[in-house]
Amino acid sequence: xxxxxxxxxxxxxxxxxxxxxxxxxxxxxxxxxxxxxxxxxxxxxxxxxxxxxxxxxxxxxxxxxxxxxxxxxxxxxxxxxxxxxxxxxxxxxxxxxxxxxxxxxxxxxxxxxxxxxxxxxxxxxxxxxxxxxxxxxxxxxxxxxxxxxxxxxxxxxxxxxxxxxxxxxxxxxxxxxxxxxxxxxxxxxxxxxxxxxxxxxxxxxxxxxxxxxxxxxxxxxxxxxxxxxxxxxxxxxxxxxxxxxxxxxxxxxxxxxxxxxxxxxxxxxxxxxxxxxxxxxxxxxxxxxxxxxxxxxxxxxxxxxxxxxxxxxxxxxxxxxxxxxxxxx
Numbered sequence: 491x492x493x494x495x496x497x498x499x500x501x502x503x504x505x506x507x508x509x510x511x512x513x514x515x516x517x518x519x520x521x522x523x524x525x526x527x528x529x530x531x532x533x534x535x536x537x538x539x540x541x542x543x544x545x546x547x548x549x550x551x552x553x554x555x556x557x558x559x560x561x562x563x564x565x566x567x568x569x570x571x572x573x574x575x576x577x578x579x580x581x582x583x584x585x586x587x588x589x590x591x592x593x594x595x596x597x598x599x600x601x602x603x604x605x606x607x608x609x610x611x612x613x614x615x616x617x618x619x620x621x622x623x624x625x626x627x628x629x630x631x632x633x634x635x636x637x638x639x640x641x642x643x644x645x646x647x648x649x650x651x652x653x654x655x656x657x658x659x660x661x662x663x664x665x666x667x668x669x670x671x672x673x674x675x676x677x678x679x680x681x682x683x684x685x686x687x688x689x690x691x692x693x694x695x696x697x698x699x700x701x702x703x704x705x706x707x708x709x710x711x712x713x714x715x716x717x718x719x720x721x722x723x724x725x726x727x728x729x730x731x732x733x734x735x736x737x738x739x740x741x742x743x744x745x746x747x748x749x750x751x752x753x754x755x756x757x758x759x760x761x762x763x764x765x766x767x768x769x770x771x772x773x774x775x776x777x778x779x780x781x782x783x784x785x786x787x788x789x790x791x792x793x794x795x796x797x798x799x800x801x802x803x804x805x806x807x808x809x810x811x812x813x814x815x816x817x818x819x
Contacts, residue, residue, distance in 0.1 A: 492516040494696065495548055495577075496557045497569055500526040500534070502649050503583070504559050506689035508532050514693060516555075521548055539565045545572035552576050555696035559583040562616070563607050563624035570632035581638040581695045582629040586705055588622040588641060592760040598767040599641070599703045638695040640688075643707035643766060644754075647685040647784055648791035654746075654753040655682060657804035658717055659785050660792035662724035664807060669729040670721075671810050671817075673738060673745075673755040678713035680754055681764040684784045691776045704770040708778050713754060713764075716781060723785040731814055741813055747803045 494511045498504035499520025511518045512531035520528040521544075524536035537544040539560070549572045556577040560566050566582070574580075590602045606624035607616060629637050646655035661670055683706050691706055721730070733743075735758070744751040756763060768776070798807060805813075 492554045492697075493552070494518045494555045494557070495553045495573070496520045496532075497539070497565075498522055498557075498559050499528055499532060501559075502651050503645060503685060503689065504557070505529055506685050507557055507692050510689045510693045511555075511696075514697070519548065521545070539568070545569065549573055549576060552578070554578050556580040557583070557692065557696070558625075558629070561585075561618060561621050561625065562613060563611070563621050563628065564609065566625040567609065567628040570628050574632035577633065577636065579636050579638070579696055579699050579701075580629065580633050581640060581692050582626065583692065584622045584626050584639055584641045585618070586641050586643045586707060586763070586766050587619045588626060589619070592763040594762045595765045596767055597762060597765075599705060599770055635701045636699075638692075638700050639703040640692055640695065641703065641705045641707075642683050642688055643705070643764070644682045645685050645688060646682045646788065648787050649685070650788070650791075651802070652747060653801045653803040655784075656788045656792045657753045657801065658720040659724050659789045660797050661804065661807075661810075662721045662726035663789060663792065664797040665726055665728050667727045669731045669814055670726065671752070671805070671814055672717060672730050672732055673713075673752050674732045674734045675712070675714040675717065675755075678756065679710050679761075679764040680713045680716045681707050681710045681766065682781070682784070683708050684779050687777050687779055691771070691774075694775055698775075700774055702770070702774070704774055704776065705766045705768055706771050706776060707766050707768045708781070709768065710765045711781070716754070719781055720785055723782065723789055731817060733813070733817060737817075741816070743805070743813070749802070750805060750809060751803055752805065753803045 494516045496508050499508040500522045509529045518532040521535045528534035535547050590604045603623045604619040607620040745755045745757045
C-alpha cells in the first residue's frame with residue numbers, strides 16, 4: 491500500500507487530493523490544525539505548522555509521497571527539512587502567480603519567477619508571488635528530481651471557496667429572463683482548471699514519480715466565449731448589458747474578486763495571466779474536461795448553496811440592478 495502524507499488535506503483542493511488518494515487505495519495521513527475533519531478513510535494528525543515540533547509525529551517514518559500546498563515559505567522550508575529525507579517523492583502545489591510578469595502572452599514554465607521572499611518574512615507582509623517562489627526554491631533544493639512542481643491557474647468547480655467562477659453561471663440562472671451586467675470583454679481571455687482534473691494530476695504525479703514543473707491550466711479561451719457558455723448552461727434568456735472598464739471603475743466595481751466585483755474580469759496590464767502554456771501539463775498526462783462540464787457541475791453547486799446568497803466574490807443582485815438602471819439613464 492502507498493503511504494501518502496498530505497500537509498493539509500482538509501481544505502478544498504487538498505481535501506480533493508486526499509479523497510483521490512484514498513480512492514486509489516493509499517494509506518493517507520493528513521497533517522492539519524484540526525479545524526475540519528480529514529476525508530473519510532484518511533487519518534488526521536493535528537498539528538500547528540508554526541510550532542517547532544509540528545512534524546514530530548510524521549517525521550519518524552518513510553513516505554512514498556508527500557503533498558505540500560502551503561504558500562507560507564517558512565512552513566514549506568521547515569517541512570522539507572523535517573521530511574525531505576523520508577519522502578520518496580513530493581509534489582508541491584505552487585501557482586502561475588509565481589511568475590514575475592503577466593505581460594507576455596503564452597509563456598511556458600521557463601518564464602522568469604518573482605524574487606523569492608526572504609526567510610522569516612512576517613505572514614502579514616507576504617507577497618503571494620514571492621512567497622510561492624521561495625517555497626518552490628525550498629522544495630527544489632531539498633528534493634531535486636524527487637519533486638514535482640505543479641503551478642495551477644484559477645482553480646474552479648463545485649465547492650470553490652472563492653466564489654469567483656461560479657458567480658457567472660449562478661448569476662445567469664438567478665436572472666432568468668432579466669438582464670445581466672457584464673464587462674466589455676473584447677480581447678479579454680479566461681483560463682481555468684477544474685479542481686478534480688487538478689487533483690487527479692497531482693495524484694498521478696505521485697503514483698508515477700513524475701518530476702519536473704508544469705503549469706496546470708486549461709486551454710485559454712476568450713472571456714466572452716466562457717460567459718456565453720455559462721449563459722447557455724444556466725438557460726438565461728435576458729439581455730447582456732456591457733459596461734466598459736472606466737465606467738465600472740467609476741462605480742466602484744472591482745475586477746477579478748471580492749465584494750462588488752465582476753469575477754474573472756482582469757485589470758489592465760495583465761494580458762499574459764490567462765494565457766499560460768499548458769503543453770507540459772498535457773505531455774505529462776494531465777486531463778482537461780470541457781468547460782461546459784465544469785459549468786454544469788458549478789451550477790449544481792450554486793443552486794445547492796443558494797443563488798442569491800451572500801458571496802465572497804461578485805455583485806449582489808440588488809447592486810447589479812442599480813448599476814443596470816444607471817446605465818439605462
